[in-house]
Amino acid sequence: MSQAPRDESASSEAGLARAWREASHDEPPAAMDDAIRAAARKAVHAGPRPAGASPFGGRWRVPLSVAAVLVVSATVTLLVAERDKRGPRSFHDQAAPPQAASAPEPFGAEPAPAEPELPVQAAEQQVPPVPSLPTPERQREPAGTAQPQLAERKGLGSAAPAESAGAEPSQAPARAQRAEGPAQPAPLTSTAPAAARHDEAEAVAGAPAAAPPAPRAADTLRDAAPGAADEPADGLAKREARSAIRAKESVMEEARPQPPQAQEPARKAAPLRAEPRGLPAAPGAAASPDGDTAADTENLEPKAWLERILELRRQGKLEEAAKSLRAFRERYPDYPLPQELNAPR
């Protein structure tokens, strides 16, 4: 393209632009101009301040942000450190009471007097589920530690745990048997030496007869009733039967050795509770010559059973001990016997 046509084109474009400027004079109306300018002023004065004009949006933004982060970090650090200081104590404070409250009663522990009157449903809510069958070691531990306390309580004549009562409420000679109960040796599952158990048993035997060492809750109520001693035997039997029903519904009944006919329904009703099979035998139960006690013995764990057999031997009940040992061998043919039982008597 030559220079002349380019200049001609440029001059024509310039002429066209000039002609356009002369031709086009349209303007917006003045009222619209005023409205738009007013809107612009109103937006500036009444609207939110732009980010750049904010007193915190300029040079102070970063320092203030850093300061805020530091303050928050320091606060969180102090809180965490303070919580760590008292962390273990507060943890035990929070964790221990529910555990103690919900744990099943140790075999020798002191039962609450009003607990037998609780309905079964409420009692089940208080007893946590037992995940597995208790091992003899587990059962022995609380029993061994709690039994001396039981002996002390018996000696002082204070309220005694209900599981020390070995007689059934429905049986007529129950009272007399309970009176003899403290004279019997301590529970066989205790890990204490036999001599020590004998001492404990003697201490229990020294308790005054007016204060029965192991009155069950139902019996305690019955004993506290006026005129209970003068009650006829028939009425007394009825009352004891009612007490037995209530006692079956209580938690303490679950923690107590029961006769076989009462034990099975209880197990069905509360399958997750501690199995009474591993419970230590109550004092007096081992000396009972009736068949129920033998059945109780057969329901014991092997080790507890063997302890009971040894106890029978110590008491001179050799025939009964031999009978129980035979039953034991039938039940547990492979269980190793202690040396005392292997030796001929």
Add this chain to the structure above:
Amino acid sequence: MQGPGAYTPALMEADDTDEALMLRYAQGDAAAFDALYGRHRGGVFRYLLRQLNSNRAAAEELFQDVWMSLIGARSRYRVEAKFTTWLYTMAHNRVIDHYRRHRPLEVVSLNDDEDDDPPELAAPPTAQPERAVEARQQAARLLALVDALPPAQREAFLLHEEGGLSLEEIAAVTGCDREAVKSRLRYAMDKLRRGMGDLL
């Protein structure tokens, strides 16, 4: 629609550039808006008026809408492109929206590169004795020629003449490439020159 590009705000060194005025207005200077508005009110209005085929009422409505949008967007304004590019982009978008609402089919034709012949207008009167009459006739003819342009060519011409935009800026506003804009603008100029004849 708007391509910010790599615009360096070298003009910000001067206090009276469009960008500087807009920033001052964004910081609360209402007088800066008055100056900015005074500079561009006519060009934006004429652009809208010609794009809307001289529909004055619609042009006024869109004109107000464009400036109110600018006022509302003042706090978000960043100098990423020339101010006029941003302003005419808003105007272009309003025109597109207008045609979508009222004449949807014209949206398609807005981007057509039609190369039809200039309209057959009446021959310019060569024997007008008076200069004023001649000027009015010249203006009327030119306006008629512009109105008769294809929309894409007309828009390129209007953005070039009223907004003072370069080829790149027009491309940014219209969303086309530079060569397409150059072609449209050349066709528009040729048609207008031929239509004006010896009146130029």
